[in-house]
Amino acid sequence: MPDSSRDTAEGAGWGSAEPGAYRRLMPTEVQKISWLDPRMLWAARNGVLASWFGDPTGRTRSRWVAQRAAAGAPADKVIRRAEADRFSFLVIGDTGEGDEPQYAVVPGLLKAGRDTSFAVLASDVIYPVGSADDYDGKFFRPYRDYRAPIYAIPGNHDWYEDLGAFMRVFCGDAPPLPPEAKPRPLTRAWLRSLLWHRPRDGDGGRLAEARRLRSEPAQQAVQPGPYWAVDAGPVRIVAIDTGLLGTLDAEQGAWLREVSLDPRPKILITGSPLYVDGEYRPCAIEGGGTVDDLVRDPAHRYVAAIGGDIHNYQRYPVRVEGRTIQYVVCGGGGAFMHATHTIPRVDVADVTEDDFRCYPLRGDSLAFYSRLYGRRLRLRRFFTLTEDEATAVIAERLGIRPGRAPGATRITRRTRLVASLLGTGRRPGRKARFRLPVRKIYTQLFSPSSATYSPPFFKCFLRVDVSPEAVRLRCYAATGNRAQEVDPPVEDEVTIPLV
Numbered sequence: 001m002p003d004s005s006r007d008t009a010e011g012a013g014w015g016s017a018e019p020g021a022y023r024r025l026m027p028t029e030v031q032k033i034s035w036l037d038p039r040m041l042w043a044a045r046n047g048v049l050a051s052w053f054g055d056p057t058g059r060t061r062s063r064w065v066a067q068r069a070a071a072g073a074p075a076d077k078v079i080r081r082a083e084a085d086r087f088s089f090l091v092i093g094d095t096g097e098g099d100e101p102q103y104a105v106v107p108g109l110l111k112a113g114r115d116t117s118f119a120v121l122a123s124d125v126i127y128p129v130g131s132a133d134d135y136d137g138k139f140f141r142p143y144r145d146y147r148a149p150i151y152a153i154p155g156n157h158d159w160y161e162d163l164g165a166f167m168r169v170f171c172g173d174a175p176p177l178p179p180e181a182k183p184r185p186l187t188r189a190w191l192r193s194l195l196w197h198r199p200r201d202g203d204g205g206r207l208a209e210a211r212r213l214r215s216e217p218a219q220q221a222v223q224p225g226p227y228w229a230v231d232a233g234p235v236r237i238v239a240i241d242t243g244l245l246g247t248l249d250a251e252q253g254a255w256l257r258e259v260s261l262d263p264r265p266k267i268l269i270t271g272s273p274l275y276v277d278g279e280y281r282p283c284a285i286e287g288g289g290t291v292d293d294l295v296r297d298p299a300h301r302y303v304a305a306i307g308g309d310i311h312n313y314q315r316y317p318v319r320v321e322g323r324t325i326q327y328v329v330c331g332g333g334g335a336f337m338h339a340t341h342t343i344p345r346v347d348v349a350d351v352t353e354d355d356f357r358c359y360p361l362r363g364d365s366l367a368f369y370s371r372l373y374g375r376r377l378r379l380r381r382f383f384t385l386t387e388d389e390a391t392a393v394i395a396e397r398l399g400i401r402p403g404r405a406p407g408a409t410r411i412t413r414r415t416r417l418v419a420s421l422l423g424t425g426r427r428p429g430r431k432a433r434f435r436l437p438v439r440k441i442y443t444q445l446f447s448p449s450s451a452t453y454s455p456p457f458f459k460c461f462l463r464v465d466v467s468p469e470a471v472r473l474r475c476y477a478a479t480g481n482r483a484q485e486v487d488p489p490v491e492d493e494v495t496i497p498l499v
Contacts, residue, residue: 004477004489005361006403009387011489012364013456013479020455020485022104027137030099033128043129046160046197050244053192058249058286060162061241063177065225065251071172073224077255079151083117083232090119091269091462093308093331094155096126096138101457102334104480106142108488109461112476116463117232118148118221120239122330123271123308124155125166129197132165132204139169140213149221150214151230153239155271155309156246161199163226168204172222227252229259234468234498236262239269240291242283246272246309253285260300265498267464267471268295273307275316275327278346278356296320303471303496306330306462311338313359313460313475315492318349326473326494332359332460341366341390342423345398353400359475359491360458361403362424363391369422372452383418393419455480460491471496 003011010017034040050057069075090113095102113119126134143150151170158166167174183189226241238259240248248256260266272283274292282290295302304326314329331338341363346356360368367390374383385393391406393415456479465472475492477484 002483002487002489004491005359005364006491008404010483012360012387012404013458013477013481013484014364014367014387017455017479017481017483020104020107020480020482022107022480022485023100025106025142026100026103027141030137032099033097040128043197044157044160045195047156047244049192049195053188055243055245055247056189056192057159057243057245058251060177061226061243061249062251064163064167064171064174067174067177068171068225071174073171076229076259077224077227078229078231078236078259079221079223081117081230081232085233086465086467087233088113088116088463088465089232089237090116091122091306091330091464092119092333093122093329094124094311094335095121095142095333096124096134096157097335098127098134098138098142099334100453100480101336101459102138103142104455104457105333105459105461105478106145107485108476108478110145111485112461112463112488113146116148118230119143119146119150120237120269121150121152121333122239122269122306123153124157124331124335125152127157127335129160130154130158130163130165131161131199132168133206135165135169136206136210136213140210144213146214147216147218149219151221151223151228151239153241153269153271153308154226154243156244159244160197161203164199165204165207166226168207170221170223171225227255231262231264233466234264235466235471236264236266237269238266240271242271246281247283248285248291250286253287253289256285256291256294260294260297260302264301265471266300266302268302268305270305270307272309273314273327273329273331274305275318275348275351276307276310276314276329277343278348280348295325298323303498304328304473308333311335312340312365312458313357313462313492314340314343315357315473315475315494316346316349316351317355317494318351324496326496328462328473330460330462330475332458334459337365337368337458339365339369339423341369341394341419345400353398357492359460359477361391362394362398363387363402363404363406364456364458366390366394366419366422366424368452368456368458370418373422382414383422385415385418389415390419394424397424467498469497469499471498
């Protein structure tokens with residue numbers, strides 16, 4: 001088995017490694033996404049408008065679902081696949097920036113997933129606003145050599161153009177929704193409609209040509225809408241759409257309650273993770289209750305809940321009434337990397353730091369961001385930490401065993417200062433000091449700086465192996481280096497008994 005980041009720095013992708021061959025898969029010209037561009041921020045304004053003037057996602061989603069039902073989609077929105085009792089599938093989250101980090105995932109994914117029955121894209125299929133013409137280089141081209149069907153659930157970025165392109169690609173070339181009646185003047189809905197971003201004229205003109213890249217019969221799949229379930233072998237996989245603001249409308253909530261009554265063991269796939277960054281986010285359902293209420297109910301037999309949206313890997317094994325549910329974040333499929341070194345020492349739902357797993361390791365995340373800030377601020381000598389320095393200072397600040405033993409290194413005042421400035425988590429009870437914007441502000445305004453275009457990228461994908469006895473989850477790393485392309489390392493693994 002190849003070294004992972006938990007074994008060696010080389011296994012993490014550091015050092016003078018040979019670059020991978022992923023660039024051969026890329027188109028000649030790649031447009032880089034820049035969230036510093038005011039035009040890009042303006043195009044992606046719908047999430048802010050929804051939080052200010054009311055979220056129309058639920059109503060729009062209901063219209064899409066009604067259209068699909070009228071076209072003959074199954075009323076229960078369940079896809080029934082003729083899988084054997086033993087099969088495998090992939091989960092890839094937050095993929096579609098169309099640049100080097102996304103394509104770097106592909107070679108390892110094709111190798112580790114060559115015998116899988118299908119794949120699921122979990123959240124944010126296309127950045128920045130889910131446009132139809134972006135599907136060529138951000139969906140069809142990168143996954144053209146994956147010979148099985150791909151299902152998807154939308155993320156908030158796919159909703160920035162009211163989900164039209166997503167529905168055309170994944171739901172049987174669904175036609176556009178008819179226009180709605182204009183809202184009454186001077187209402188919140190009226191103000192929202194004046195400012196709402198909509199697809200540009202002619203968007204999707206290249207879609208027919210792009211489809212040829214995944215045109216084999218074995219690659220085709222049509223799903224009944226933006227949320228759905230798959231019955232495959234001994235399990236039911238339930239996928240929900242959390243829209244622009246990370247919640248469920250009442251209609252989808254009623255459907256989720258209904259499909260959860262099936263007696264089979266279940267895996268939930270959601271655009272918004274329920275445990276993330278050491279916090280509990282149960283996901284509200286309009287009208288009352290939460291998604292996690294349904295996941296925790298022993299009658300529903302959920303064994304795992306896998307969410308995208310956050311661009312790294314995390315796992316929380318939560319004990320619920322004598323059983324363990326694996327809550328997983330799997331959003332490292334291509335978009336810029338969310339830091340893990342900002343996650344405080346974990347203590348949530350009786351999950352401690354010894355139980356918690358993440359990728360990249362906190363030390364590697366801190367080393368990555370220290371290089372990034374050193375380059376952007378032109379202060380390399382001050383900011384840049386070696387991977388050993390970063391690993392050691394993380395262990396000191398959080399009081400934890402490092403994920404990988406650091407080499408002989410001395411923690412200096414500069415090391416501690418850089419770790420503090422870059423938002424490194426701290427032990428409970430310690431006061432926060434001034435930090436540079438690494439987490440929320442950084443990822444909203446400065447994401448292009450964390451979308452580096454040379455390895456290591458610290459991307460990942462999930463392989464799920466199902467049998468009547470157990471579900472096995474494995475997180476594979478994709479660094480962009482040749483060694484991890486040829487033999488992708490496993491960064492985390494857990495087996496969940498079903499019997």
